[in-house]
Amino acid sequence: MVKKPAPDATRRSQRSRRAIYEAALALVVEEGYPRTTVEGIAARAGVGKQTIYRWWSSKADVLLEAFLDLGEQAARQAGYEPYSVPDTGDLAADLKAVLRATVDELVDPRFEAPWRALAAEGLVDEQLGREFVAKLLEPQLDLYARRLRAAQAAGAVRPDVDPRIGLELFVSPLAQRWLQRTAPISHAYTDTLVDYALYGLAPR
Amino acid sequence: MVKKPAPDATRRSQRSRRAIYEAALALVVEEGYPRTTVEGIAARAGVGKQTIYRWWSSKADVLLEAFLDLGEQAARQAGYEPYSVPDTGDLAADLKAVLRATVDELVDPRFEAPWRALAAEGLVDEQLGREFVAKLLEPQLDLYARRLRAAQAAGAVRPDVDPRIGLELFVSPLAQRWLQRTAPISHAYTDTLVDYALYGLAPR
Amino acid sequence: MVKKPAPDATRRSQRSRRAIYEAALALVVEEGYPRTTVEGIAARAGVGKQTIYRWWSSKADVLLEAFLDLGEQAARQAGYEPYSVPDTGDLAADLKAVLRATVDELVDPRFEAPWRALAAEGLVDEQLGREFVAKLLEPQLDLYARRLRAAQAAGAVRPDVDPRIGLELFVSPLAQRWLQRTAPISHAYTDTLVDYALYGLAPR
Amino acid sequence: MVKKPAPDATRRSQRSRRAIYEAALALVVEEGYPRTTVEGIAARAGVGKQTIYRWWSSKADVLLEAFLDLGEQAARQAGYEPYSVPDTGDLAADLKAVLRATVDELVDPRFEAPWRALAAEGLVDEQLGREFVAKLLEPQLDLYARRLRAAQAAGAVRPDVDPRIGLELFVSPLAQRWLQRTAPISHAYTDTLVDYALYGLAPR
DNA sequence: GGATAAGCGAGACGGTACGTCCTGTCTTCAC
DNA sequence: GTGAAGACAGGACGTACCGTCTCGCTTATCC
Missing domain, CATH: 1.10.357.10 (Tetracycline Repressor, domain 2)
Structure with a gap:
């Protein structure tokens, strides 16, 4: 079986990652989950589609990480132990x-x-x-x-x-x-x- | 607002209705819900897509009715009071x-x-x-x-x-x-x- | 080969025939030929689709007869020898x-x-x-x-x-x-x- | 008015373009024009429908270009000045x-x-x-x-x-x-x- | 004058194709 | 070698019509 070489996480763009999180969450809130598309997230985040598919396997996967990140951020703001x-x-x-x-x-x-x-x-x-x-x-x-x-x-x-x-x-x-x-x-x-x-x- | 004239339910094909129920349930079991498509249901039921869209608004709607019907059938078989x-x-x-x-x-x-x-x-x-x-x-x-x-x-x-x-x-x-x-x-x-x-x- | 029994022309509704002619011509003028449909002609003429298919084989066929009829009418009005x-x-x-x-x-x-x-x-x-x-x-x-x-x-x-x-x-x-x-x-x-x-x- | 951004012609697949030309011409010859469909052209050319709609506005438009291309090819073969x-x-x-x-x-x-x-x-x-x-x-x-x-x-x-x-x-x-x-x-x-x-x- | 059969309006049906949208992959170029 | 951009093959969407069919309703002979 030919396996894709795993992308090099150390060179990953944090800027894009955050933009994708924000776009995904915003679209789900504004448009609803079914109307949220990978293409839409990429466009809103100003990011190529491939950048999403390189790091996540589906839009649900993106959303899960985005939501976890949201929680961590909220926790950090609330002074941990939220x-x-x-x-x-x-x-x-x-x-x-x-x-x-x-x-x-x-x-x-x-x-x-x-x-x-x-x-x-x-x-x-x-x-x-x-x-x-x-x-x-x-x-x-x-x-x-x-x-x-x-x-x-x-x-x-x-x-x-x-x-x-x-x-x-x-x-x-x-x-x-x-x-x-x-x-x-x-x-x-x-x-x-x-x-x-x-x-x-x-x-x- | 342009309203579609409601279809005439008295002329509805019961044959098609049952075939659609069976196809929808079978496909969901065999293929899973996301891979079940309206087109697939129509094909398996030997029915035109329009016949589905005429009576239901979405594949979820079809499945809901199909499932309710399944319950009723099971109830009827079990001699009511299920x-x-x-x-x-x-x-x-x-x-x-x-x-x-x-x-x-x-x-x-x-x-x-x-x-x-x-x-x-x-x-x-x-x-x-x-x-x-x-x-x-x-x-x-x-x-x-x-x-x-x-x-x-x-x-x-x-x-x-x-x-x-x-x-x-x-x-x-x-x-x-x-x-x-x-x-x-x-x-x-x-x-x-x-x-x-x-x-x-x-x-x- | 099983052949459809030819419809009985003597019992044909002249009212419908004329309405179909008028509807066909009007739609072609107003909407253009490609956007003119058999269904549209039937609806405009207040006629069932089957009545069209009983007497003509296609929308082009309808239009041809309608147009010939238009010519005859014009001729009749102009006092023959048009x-x-x-x-x-x-x-x-x-x-x-x-x-x-x-x-x-x-x-x-x-x-x-x-x-x-x-x-x-x-x-x-x-x-x-x-x-x-x-x-x-x-x-x-x-x-x-x-x-x-x-x-x-x-x-x-x-x-x-x-x-x-x-x-x-x-x-x-x-x-x-x-x-x-x-x-x-x-x-x-x-x-x-x-x-x-x-x-x-x-x-x- | 919302305008579609024009596709980037420099990245166009010449392979697909030629395949579409050939499929369109072949289908028109074999099946006749009315029975030739955009879907059929796409299938025969091994191409997605969108690739056709991206570059042409209708099947007639495809056929016109395909036919012009055929003429040019014939001209080229005949040593120009056809x-x-x-x-x-x-x-x-x-x-x-x-x-x-x-x-x-x-x-x-x-x-x-x-x-x-x-x-x-x-x-x-x-x-x-x-x-x-x-x-x-x-x-x-x-x-x-x-x-x-x-x-x-x-x-x-x-x-x-x-x-x-x-x-x-x-x-x-x-x-x-x-x-x-x-x-x-x-x-x-x-x-x-x-x-x-x-x-x-x-x-x- | 009552039966019976055809044409009729209506529209549901199995289908086909439409033109659009999105998926996940691939390619190109910029950085 | 990641990333933005977006073309590509593929496939489902929901709609529009096709031509056939079935349903009651009229209408028009024919017994």
């Missing part, structure tokens, strides 16, 4: 606070458009989906898992509970409502989710 | 049984391929997403809501719990794991979900 | 008079559009071309041939001249200039043609 | 010789099919018609005009005759007979045309 679940000792309050912030973030179109696009692409394209989960989803979920483990140590969560499953009780419902638009989301809603998740549906 | 949540009096057991069956179903490629494709398309195309939810998701969720309400009447679920939210505690995690492949699914997993959802994470 | 070459005894004067009238007629768009369309179609479609020539061209040329024969009898044309060829010396140049737009046409031009044709190019 | 009217001093003989050669050429299907198609298209599409006349017809007619002017200098044609009109007396009849199939053509016919044209129809 997303984390606080630990005030009150588990319910901590979770509610973080989920409320998440709800607020989910409505920002600069965030929503690329996220939806990547999530959608990942549903159908398994390879991209795994990358999307590993790089974007998993890190977030880990923060909740860590907090739950701390709560277990403090006795606020039963010791036999699997934190990786436990967190899904409040995270997945929010994710589904938002992504699939099965119902509206709100602070009240996420508060309720936390309460149900911690204390269950059955009478005590 | 999907329902049983009520043996034991809420946990009933939910676990249904979710186990669901897990089994989710791996059938005849089901998985179109469902993923429609879900993905619905994430990005709001109009289609709402139709997808209303016609495919909501009816299923209703069954759980009904069962939870019955459980409330029987005292097995706290009366102040909102069933529409409560059901999400076990349904959404399964949905997310399967759709986004965040983690594997199994009978053990859904059993655990039901337990956590009913009795909470906090110690009793 | 086109003819007069015989005042002065051959040159007679030919010039008729050709001048022809030049005037050739600029009428109601005449020009269908004629050009039919001529063009006839160049490529031999069958239609022969019909076009037989029904539209030949009758006109015959009038000239007859006049030339009369002139031979009167001694104004050499007896050994073949009238069918002789007439082409002034008719064909006008036809070519007009059809192919090789040069402008005018009364002066046709007068000159007649002079050259009768007396030749070589010095006397 | 078509000309000889001047032996005997005007009648010279004209007869050229017209006889023309008659022979008109029956070659490699010539006839594209020529008819272009002529037909030119009758209806004025822009194409003017190009057809300017590039294909006019140069040929000029040769006759030149020969007639030489004959005037030699006293073989009356000095007051307009050569541009005079040549039509024998050229246009042949053109019309061939194009419109009003009557068969032959060497005898063109000989007669020359005689009539030079010496007129009226007795001397």
Whole structure:
């Protein structure tokens, strides 16, 4: 099998890379993902198409990296340690606070458009989906898992509970409502989710 | 605004309609959604492209109807009352049984391929997403809501719990794991979900 | 071979026939021949497509009959004997008079559009071309041939001249200039043609 | 008005251009002009449709250039100076010789099919018609005009005759007979045309 | 005068081609 | 040897018509 010689990353134009990120994100927000094309990104970035195909394998791939970069930039600006679940000792309050912030973030179109696009692409394209989960989803979920483990140590969560499953009780419902638009989301809603998740549906 | 005169549905060819359904589903299963084209569906169904565009607005629209039709056919064969949540009096057991069956179903490629494709398309195309939810998701969720309400009447679920939210505690995690492949699914997993959802994470 | 039973002409709707003629001619004048479609003719005539296909084999066929009908109508109005070459005894004067009238007629768009369309179609479609020539061209040329024969009898044309060829010396140049737009046409031009044709190019 | 940026002709693929010419001419000869499609030309030439639409505006336009190129090639092979009217001093003989050669050429299907198609298209599409006349017809007619002017200098044609009109007396009849199939053509016919044209129809 | 069969308006159908858009590759030239 | 530029082969898009067909509805004999 004849393999293309890998391009020399050390000579890569950072100027072009950034321009492509910006163009990709802007187009997805302005035009929507399906109407965003590699050609359009190249034109807007003032870049040849080949420069995109040399470094990425598809427009989804470009968008994924662009979106990750956006997150890193935001993190850098916010003084690092951007997303984390606080630990005030009150588990319910901590979770509610973080989920409320998440709800607020989910409505920002600069965030929503690329996220939806990547999530959608990942549903159908398994390879991209795994990358999307590993790089974007998993890190977030880990923060909740860590907090739950701390709560277990403090006795606020039963010791036999699997934190990786436990967190899904409040995270997945929010994710589904938002992504699939099965119902509206709100602070009240996420508060309720936390309460149900911690204390269950059955009478005590 | 120039409006196309609506086609006369009474003169519609049922033969073609069925052939299109079958072709669309088969192609999505065999080739994958992105490689499925309107042209391909038309060719496989032995139909003119215009016949597709006359009755549907996009390949996603075709697939949605085809999939709904598939469900109806399956229901008819199964002697109606296809999907329902049983009520043996034991809420946990009933939910676990249904979710186990669901897990089994989710791996059938005849089901998985179109469902993923429609879900993905619905994430990005709001109009289609709402139709997808209303016609495919909501009816299923209703069954759980009904069962939870019955459980409330029987005292097995706290009366102040909102069933529409409560059901999400076990349904959404399964949905997310399967759709986004965040983690594997199994009978053990859904059993655990039901337990956590009913009795909470906090110690009793 | 299974042959379609010929339609019963006695039950044919004259109303539809006339409406189709009018629609065809109007569309060719207004939209041009290539943009005139069978569907468009049917719609404008308030007629089903099948009614056209029942009686004609192509849009060119429709247009040919429509144009012939137009000619007959014009003839009927003009009190029959519409086109003819007069015989005042002065051959040159007679030919010039008729050709001048022809030049005037050739600029009428109601005449020009269908004629050009039919001529063009006839160049490529031999069958239609022969019909076009037989029904539209030949009758006109015959009038000239007859006049030339009369002139031979009167001694104004050499007896050994073949009238069918002789007439082409002034008719064909006008036809070519007009059809192919090789040069402008005018009364002066046709007068000159007649002079050259009768007396030749070589010095006397 | 939004104008497409003109494509860069210096980077044009000559390989494709020639393949398109050949495919277009072959298809017109083999299938006939109406059954020749842009798609068919592209397929036969092993070329994308866009490559055709990038450089030409219609199939007629392609064919016109292809035919002109064919002429140039033939000229190049024949050692340049392909078509000309000889001047032996005997005007009648010279004209007869050229017209006889023309008659022979008109029956070659490699010539006839594209020529008819272009002529037909030119009758209806004025822009194409003017190009057809300017590039294909006019140069040929000029040769006759030149020969007639030489004959005037030699006293073989009356000095007051307009050569541009005079040549039509024998050229246009042949053109019309061939194009419109009003009557068969032959060497005898063109000989007669020359005689009539030079010496007129009226007795001397 | 009631049956029956044809022409008719309408338009859905299987197809073909259109002209456009975009993909991913390749080539050219500038830096 | 990367990058901007963009031509290229390919292929799907959604539209426009083709010529055939089927559907009810009129209409016009013919029994």
